[in-house]
Structures are given as structure tokens and as C-alpha cells.
Amino acid sequence: MSDTKANTKKLYIKTYGCQMNVYDSERMAESLGGSGYVEVSSPEEADMILLNTCHIREKAAEKVYSELGRYKDLKIANPDLKIGVAGCVAQAEGAEIMRRQPMVDLVVGPQSYHRLPEMEAKAGNGQTALDTDFPEEDKFEHLKARPKAKRAPAAFLTVQEGCDKFCAFCVVPYTRGAEVSRPAERVMSEARDLVERGVREITLLGQNVNAYHGAFEGGTWGLAKLIRELAKVDGLERIRFTTSHPNDMEDDLIAAHGDCEKLMPYLHLPVQSGSDKILKAMNRKHTAESYLHLIERIRAARPDIALSGDFIVGFPGETDADFEATMDLVREVNYASAYSFKYSPRPGTPAAEKGDKMVDFDVASERLQRLQELITQQQRAFQDAMIGRDVSVLFEKTGRQADQMGGKSEYLHAVHVTDPTVQIGEMRRVRIIESRTNSLSGVVLG
Ligand code: SAH
Ligand code: SF4
Ligand code: F3S
Numbered sequence: 120m121s122d123t124k125a126n127t128k129k130l131y132i133k134t135y136g137c138q139m140n141v142y143d144s145e146r147m148a149e150s151l152g153g154s155g156y157v158e159v160s161s162p163e164e165a166d167m168i169l170l171n172t173c174h175i176r177e178k179a180a181e182k183v184y185s186e187l188g189r190y191k192d193l194k195i196a197n198p199d200l201k202i203g204v205a206g207c208v209a210q211a212e213g214a215e216i217m218r219r220q221p222m223v224d225l226v227v228g229p230q231s232y233h234r235l236p237e238m239e240a241k242a243g244n245g246q247t248a249l250d251t252d253f254p255e256e257d258k259f260e261h262l263k264a265r266p267k268a269k270r271a272p273a274a275f276l277t278v279q280e281g282c283d284k285f286c287a288f289c290v291v292p293y294t295r296g297a298e299v300s301r302p303a304e305r306v307m308s309e310a311r312d313l314v315e316r317g318v319r320e321i322t323l324l325g326q327n328v329n330a331y332h333g334a335f336e337g338g339t340w341g342l343a344k345l346i347r348e349l350a351k352v353d354g355l356e357r358i359r360f361t362t363s364h365p366n367d368m369e370d371d372l373i374a375a376h377g378d379c380e381k382l383m384p385y386l387h388l389p390v391q392s393g394s395d396k397i398l399k400a401m402n403r404k405h406t407a408e409s410y411l412h413l414i415e416r417i418r419a420a421r422p423d424i425a426l427s428g429d430f431i432v433g434f435p436g437e438t439d440a441d442f443e444a445t446m447d448l449v450r451e452v453n454y455a456s457a458y459s460f461k462y463s464p465r466p467g468t469p470a471a472e473k474g475d476k477m478v479d480f481d482v483a484s485e486r487l488q489r490l491q492e493l494i495t496q497q498q499r500a501f502q503d504a505m506i507g508r509d510v511s512v513l514f515e516k517t518g519r520q521a522d523q524m525g526g527k528s529e530y531l532h533a534v535h536v537t538d539p540t541v542q543i544g545e546m547r548r549v550r551i552i553e554s555r556t557n558s559l560s561g562v563v564l565g
Contacts (some may be wrong), residue, residue: 136173
């Protein structure tokens with residue numbers, strides 16, 4: 120007993136970027152559990168610090184170095200402290216990270232996490248470890264299985280990784296590699312296992328999740344088939360998926376939004392711009408009109424669906440008219456929520472070569488502000504329209520006040536109630552009575 124205790128080491132993981140990194144961090148923590156690590160919530164008490172990083176915009180990537188700088192004193196106080204960088208910055212910059220920040224002991228790209236325990240063993244005492252390969256094997260298959268501990272009611276499950284779309288601005292095809300789908304049976308068994316451990320809602324993840332085509336008994340399953348099979352799992356109440364590309368929104372998946380009850384009425388479907396000229400320069404391979412037509416078909420299948428999107432403003436060559444086309448598209452779609460970003464040139468991407476066409480910084484900032492105001496108005500209106508409506512809420516956590524419980528509605532709104540009868544993991548019908556800044560509050564029915 121005392122031996123095990125003495126061998127226990129403490130791991131602090133900080134996660135940046137998308138939900139796929141959140142999932143990866145969970146799996147890395149589990150796999151390092153086999154080397155005696157338990158997770159802790161502050162870097163000060165850690166024997167190993169792991170940053171799971173994002174390279175999508177310059178700001179995201181630079182955060183890594185400022186965060187590493189903050190660990191300098193910890194490393195001086197404890198030379199045995201191991202510091203690792205994982206994720207998309209690790210993939211993009213590799214050994215450069217150790218050159219810029221020599222206290223880093225280990226750099227591991229997103230496709231090599233199953234090699235993390237041996238890398239951890241190697242790193243330290245002046246030794247470093249680097250792995251940014253794109254190996255053939257399924258990293259999740261070789262990662263230690265998830266332990267049987269009880270889980271929170273909502274979980275992520277990565278089913279597809281990588282991207283073959285090569286949008287001109289995006290680093291993902293380079294940091295995550297080519298599109299790979301996990302075999303359907305493996306996804307199904309991981310989902311069943313999650314449900315046994317208390318999970319009621321699963322969000323299927325992929326950089327391009329609707330391009331999923333997982334092997335199954337000599338054939339393949341698309342995302343719609345996977346969702347329909349998952350819907351048969353008793354105890355699993357809700358299914359979501361993210362992120363999708365408009366060109367992979369196939370008929371069966373649209374239909375599933377209408378006829379699969381467990382598939383939630385929320386869809387994140389980024390379009391990036393409303394100008395065909397810019398969409399072409401972005402290599403998106405769709406037009407504003409084809410996107411709007413797609414939205415029409417999705418709404419025909421599920422009229423109350425909450426739509427969400429991503430937008431980039433200030434892409435090289437974007438004129439005022441191009442930007443107005445984006446504003447028009449947003450007005451036409453009427454989003455439940457959306458994310459917008461100022462274009463950030465990324466090393467190695469085709470758009471980064473177009474420095475001469477860069478939009479003036481202040482012009483781009485003003486456009487971003489106008490777009491965000493419009494999106495905020497729409498978000499507000501969609502949220503306020505919930506007042507008086509009955510929604511179903513999966514309760515996930517306790518609130519700040521006594522008896523307060525919080526969860527998500529089917530439309531992904533945060534909902535709070537004050538009710539002592541509500542338990543975490545329960546789905547209850549709630550009547551919405553108030554719309555606050557970032558959440559709704561209501562009363563439990565029955
Ligand atoms: N795979 C997803 C998400 C990609 S990253 C998809 O295809 O939609 C999330 C969002 O970041 C993108 O949708 C895009 O809006 C934004 N983004 C990606 N690269 C960017 C860049 N170089 N500058 C600004 N925003 C960027
Ligand atoms: Fe990036 Fe485009 Fe692939 Fe999305 S579809 S990950 S934006 S290249
Ligand atoms: Fe960022 Fe990599 Fe995700 S670049 S958005 S962490 S795929």
C-alpha cells in the first residue's frame with residue numbers, strides 16, 4: 120500500500136483549443152495513470168506539467184510560450200519537474216519548442232499520444248523526448264482503456280481525426296494530418312462503456328466529423344448510420360456531433376435531424392464568409408447560396424434546429440462589399456450562436472503567402488466588431504425566445520447557491536433551476552422563466 124502511495128506522481132494538464140483537445144487530454148491523463156500519475160488542479164503541486172496546445176491562430180500559439188515562461192520558477196525549485204508540450208503547436212513546431220524554451224522535456228504531436236508513457240519515462244535528467252510522427256495505428260486503440268470510474272453525464276467521443284479539405288487559411292490538415300475515421304465497432308463499444316459509467320449525452324467529435332466513414336464488417340458506416348445505431352443504446356439519451364463541413368452534409372444526416380429523437384436540434388455548420396469570391400479564395404468549395412440552400416433543407420427536416428457557425432473577417436482581399444455579403448448571410452440564416460475571428464496568417468498555409476492583400480488591421484477590427492454585434496443580437500433573441508417554453512435539461516452540475524442545479528437544454532443553452540429534488544445526471548422538463556446574460560433559468564415541471 121505504502122509503495123503505491125510513494126510511487127504516485129502528480130500530473131497537471133492545461134488544455135487549449137477545440138473539444139478534440141479536451142478529449143485527448145482526458146485520454147492522456149488516463150494513459151499516464153498507468154505510469155503512476157494522478158491528475159491535480161494546479162501546476163505548483165505537479166511532478167509533470169503537460170500543455171495540450173492549439174495552433175489555429177497566432178494568439179493561441181503564442182499563449183503556450185507565455186504559459187511556459189510562468190513555470191520557470193517551478194522548474195528551478197524542482198529540477199525533477201517534467202514539462203511536456205502536446206497538441207497542435209507540438210506538431211507544427213516540434214523541436215523548435217525546445218530551442219525556444221529549453222526547460223521543455225517532451226514534445227508530442229496529436230497522433231503519438233499512445234507513446235506518451237515511454238516518452239515520459241525517457242524524459243528528464245537532461246534527456247528530452249520528441250515524437251511528431253503520423254503513425255498508421257489508431258492511437259486511441261493503443262491508449263490505455265478508459266478506467267471504469269463514474270463519469271459526468273455529458274462526454275466527448277472522438278470518432279474522426281484530421282482533415283483533407285485544406286481551407287487556405289487553416290493549419291489543421293498539417294497539424295492533425297489526413298482524415299482518419301475510427302472503426303464503428305470501437306466507437307460503439309466506447310460509447311456503451313461511457314453509458315455504463317453514467318454518461319447520458321455523447322458529443323461525437325471530429326475536425327470534419329460528418330465525413331466520418333468508419334469500417335464495419337467489410338463495409339463502412341457514415342455518420343448518420345453511426346448516430347442511428349448509437350440511438351439504440353439504452354441509457355444514452357442525447358447525441359450531438361461537431362464540427363461539420365457543409366459539403367459533407369449528406370441526405371441521410373439531414374434526415375436524421377428530423378427522425379432521430381436522440382439527435383439534438385443543434386448544428387454547428389461553419390461557412391466562414393458570405394462572399395463567393397472570398398469563399399473561392401479560401402478554397403471552401405461551396406458558395407453562399409449552396410450553404411443557404413443546405414440550411415433550408417436542414418430546417419425543413421427540423422424546423423426548430425439551433426444553428427451555429429464560424430466566421431473569419433479580414434481574409435486577404437476582403438472588400439467592404441465582401442464583408443457586407445457576410446453580414447447579409449448572417450441576417451438570412453439567423454444564428455442561435457456563432458463564433459467570429461479576425462484572420463490570422465498561419466505559417467505554411469497558402470493564404471499566408473498573400474501578405475500583399477492583407478486587410479488593414481483597423482478595418483478588420485471594425486468589421487469584427489460589427490459582425491459580433493449582429494451575432495450577439497441574434498443569440499440574445501434566440502435565447503429570449505425561450506421564455507415561456509418547456510425544454511428538457513440534462514443536469515450536469517450544482518450551482519453557486521444552495522439547491523441550484525445547472526444543465527443544458529436540447530438547444531445547448533445553459534439552464535439553471537433551484538430545486539432540491541433534482542439530481543446530477545437526470546433529464547427533467549423545465550419551463551423557462553427568465554433569460555439572463557449567458558444562461559436561462561426556469562422551474563422543473565412535475
Ligand atoms: N474543423 C472545423 C474547425 C476548424 S478551426 C471546421 O472546419 O469548421 C475553428 C475555426 O477557427 C474555423 O472554423 C475558422 O473560423 C477559424 N480559423 C481557422 N483558421 C483560422 C485563421 N487562420 N485565422 C482566423 N480564424 C481561423
Ligand atoms: Fe480547417 Fe477547413 Fe479542415 Fe475545417 S474544413 S479543419 S477549416 S481545413
Ligand atoms: Fe486548435 Fe488543433 Fe483543435 S489547431 S482548434 S487544437 S485541431
